Amino acid sequence: MATIGMLYICTGKYTVFWPEFYETFSRNFLPGCKKEYFIFTDAPSIAHEDDPAVHRIDQPAYDWPLSTMKRFAIFLTQEKALEQLDYLFFFNANLTCREVITPEEFLPRPQQGEQLLLVQQPGFWNKKPMFYSYDRNPRCTAYIPYNCGRDYVSGGLNGGTSAAFLAMCKELDRRTEQDIRNGVVPLWHDESQLNRYAAEHPGSYRLLPPTYWYPEGWQMPFEQKIIVRNKSRYFDVAAVKNKETKQRGFLARKWGAFCENYLPCWYCLRDTLLHKTLGAGR
16 A cells, blocks of 8 residues: 655645645545645644644744745655655645545556656646746746746646655755845746756656646636635735735736737747757756
8 A cells, every 4th residue: 555645734824724625635535545644834733633644743834935935845854754655745735635536547657757746737738838937037046948848837736756756855945045045036936946847857757637736716628636725715815925916007917918928939039049958957
């Protein structure tokens, strides 16, 4: 029986999602496998902690965006326990498992060279790589030129064999600390780092469709097995991230649409002519 480490961070207001996550994933996710839940939280107690498989780990809440950038470092605090398991998977707090998910459809396939498991980000499943929301800042360790990259993956559900996942966490934690020292914040924080790592290791991961990362209320031609709950239904997301919600004017919206839909074509041509590559790990 395979042993699965379920990595889950719920500090602050995010604890509201834990009961539904535990109940739906315990029932539907990888039946026949032994699941161990590692819950990183600042809550003094959580639901279901009387279950021997639920391990509550004290974790102070970081301010935004360190709360996402420090994710890899948080996991590594439990490296000794995690390396004893067969597989490790990280899940965003606001996920719910609606349908049964079998090991055959979800786990990496070593016979095909796969050690990691990544999921397509639903906002980009039908777009070309030049339009992906990669980090384009050359000063950032997550930088990807416009002419590089193959997939755009979600930062909120990923994993793999324990050895491969922990190795990835160590490397991405190193890069994150380098960015922090240099005063650089990746565009989408841990997700930008994950996409750079995926671009450097094509063929090493199993890529699943948005079936396993389906935002609540969206309409896409995929099954809905893992649903992403709309956080704004539960709390003020902008307040948690210390951001003000601002309405953009007409000209700003038009310029934003132009930058999103047309400029990447020119940038891709530029980077192709300049023969830009990912290069060695940064």
